[in-house]
Structures are given as structure tokens and as C-alpha cells.
Amino acid sequence: MHEVAPDLIGATLLVNGVGGIIVEVEAYHHTDPAAHSYRGPTPRNKVMFGPPGFAYVYRSYGIHWCVNFVCEKEGSASAVLIRALEPTYGLAAMRRRRGLDDERALCSGPGKLTEALGITHAYNGLALDAPPIALYARKDDVIVASGVRIGITKAIDLPWRYGLKGSRYLSKPFPAD
DNA sequence: TAGGCGATGGTCT
DNA sequence: GACCATCGCCTAC
Numbered sequence: 184m185h186e187v188a189p190d191l192i193g194a195t196l197l198v199n200g201v202g203g204i205i206v207e208v209e210a211y212h213h214t215d216p217a218a219h220s221y222r223g224p225t226p227r228n229k230v231m232f233g234p235p236g237f238a239y240v241y242r243s244y245g246i247h248w249c250v251n252f253v254c255e256k257e258g259s260a261s262a263v264l265i266r267a268l269e270p271t272y273g274l275a276a277m278r279r280r281r282g283l284d285d286e287r288a289l290c291s292g293p294g295k296l297t298e299a300l301g302i303t304h305a306y307n308g309l310a311l312d313a314p315p316i317a318l319y320a321r322k323d324d325v326i327v328a329s330g331v332r333i334g335i336t337k338a339i340d341l342p343w344r345y346g347l348k349g350s351r352y353l354s355k356p357f358p359a360d
Numbered sequence: 361t362a363g364g365c366g367a368t369g370g371t372c373t
Numbered sequence: 374g375a376c377c378a379t380c381g382c383c384t385a386c
Contacts, residue, residue: 209378217378219371227371244379245369251378264378294379335378354379 184210184261187254189329189345191263193321198300201273203290204321205265206347207354209332211251212261216337220260230308231260238316240297240307247294250302252311252318266293266333266344268300269352276301292354328357 188210196202211218219228219241230239231253239251239262251262268290270277277289277299290296297303311318326348331340333355346353 211378219378222372225372241378242370244367244377246367247379249378266378292379332378336376 184212184255184259184263185343187252188263188343189327190320191252191265192327192345192347193323193325195271195319195321196265196268196300197272197317197319198302198306199315201276201300202317203268203271204347205267206269206350206352207265207267208345209264209266210261210343210345211264212255212259215341217332217335217339217341218260218262220262224260228260231262233308236311238306238309238311240302240304242304243294248297248302248304249293250297250306264293265296267291267346267352267354268296269347269350270299287351291352330357
């Protein structure tokens with residue numbers, strides 16, 4: 184999982200042709216008290232316990248949707264939370280959904296990017312390599328920064344947040360910037 | 361510009 | 374009945 188998470192930085196995610204470059208992720212797995220899979224399978228998190236390459240979507244704070252990529256082998260219940268994108272495709276659609284003009288604010292957070300891409304719980308359990316979702320590996324080398332995760336209350340000292348160093352589209356800058 | 365806090369509802373205890 | 378992997382508005386400096 185800690186190999187998959189940094190590799191996602193710089194990859195391109197599209198949903199119905201709308202999306203951009205992944206610039207920030209966080210890693211979670213079932214031995215991690217902050218992870219939804221920590222206490223074992225439930226109806227909500229069962230996708231995380233399935234095979235890799237699928238989307239796990241859940242509602243956060245009753246308001247937002249957040250999207251994870253299930254990774255590693257089946258049963259490990261590890262996933263990577265997609266926290267921020269650099270918008271590159273379908274800017275007009277994202278601005279319309281978000282009601283914003285500011286490109287830097289369109290996808291600079293997990294709840295924001297799901298709204299911009301139109302992701303809801305209808306996308307839970309969908310494959311990442313089949314319509315309407317498309318995921319392309321990065322072509323060029325990138326500099327990946329890492330740090331502690333954001334917005335959680337448990338295991339807050341684990342440096343499992345990864346991001347594109349110096350990106351203007353992060354939910355928060357990395358300390359080393 | 362940084363930090364506090366209210367909104368809001370599914371999920372688990 | 375309490376918890377939350379959030380956002381955005383509002384203050385105060």
C-alpha cells in the first residue's frame with residue numbers, strides 16, 4: 184500500500200471525462216485505528232475487504248462524499264483516500280458543480296473533488312479501469328512529499344499522507360514546501 | 361491569515 | 374446516542 188499510494192501522485196483520474204492529476208492522497212489499512220476497516224467488515228466498508236482496483240465511496244460528516252481506491256491484495260482492507268486533484272479536464276463542468284470560478288479551490292480537498300467530479304455513493308464498488316471511471320498512470324517522474332494525515336482523530340502521527348511537492352492544488356501545503 | 365465552530369446524516373455501539 | 378478520513382463562514386489579529 185505504501186508503494187501504491189506514492190505511485191498515485193501524478194496519475195490522472197477521470198470520471199465521465201472530467202477530472203485531473205492526483206496531487207494528494209492518504210493511506211489507510213485495517214491495522215490502523217483511523218481506518219474504517221479497523222474494526223472489521225461492515226455493510227458500509229465491505230468494498231475495502233474485496234479485491235483491489237475498485238472505488239470505496241462513503242459519506243463524511245453527513246454532507247460530503249469521499250472516494251478511496253482499494254489496493255493491495257484481497258482481504259488486506261487497505262485503501263488510499265484521494266484528497267486533492269489538479270483540475271485538467273472538464274473545467275467548465277467542475278466550476279458549474281462547485282459554483283466556483285477559482286480553479287485552485289475546485290478539487291483541493293476530498294469533499295470538494297467528489298462534488299467537482301460528480302461522485303456519489305452510486306460510485307461505491309465500481310471498477311477504476313472501466314467507464315465511467317478512468318485512471319491513467321503518470322508518465323513523468325514527480326517529487327513526492329509525505330507528512331502526517333489531516334482531519335482525523337486517531338493515529339494522527341502516522342506519516343501516511345503523500346502529495347505532489349510544491350503543487351498549488353493541495354488541501355494543505357506540506358511542511359517541506 | 362489563522363483559527364474556531366456550526367451544519368448534517370449514515371454508521372456503529 | 375455518539376462519533377466523524379469535511380467545508381466554508383465568521384471573527385480576531
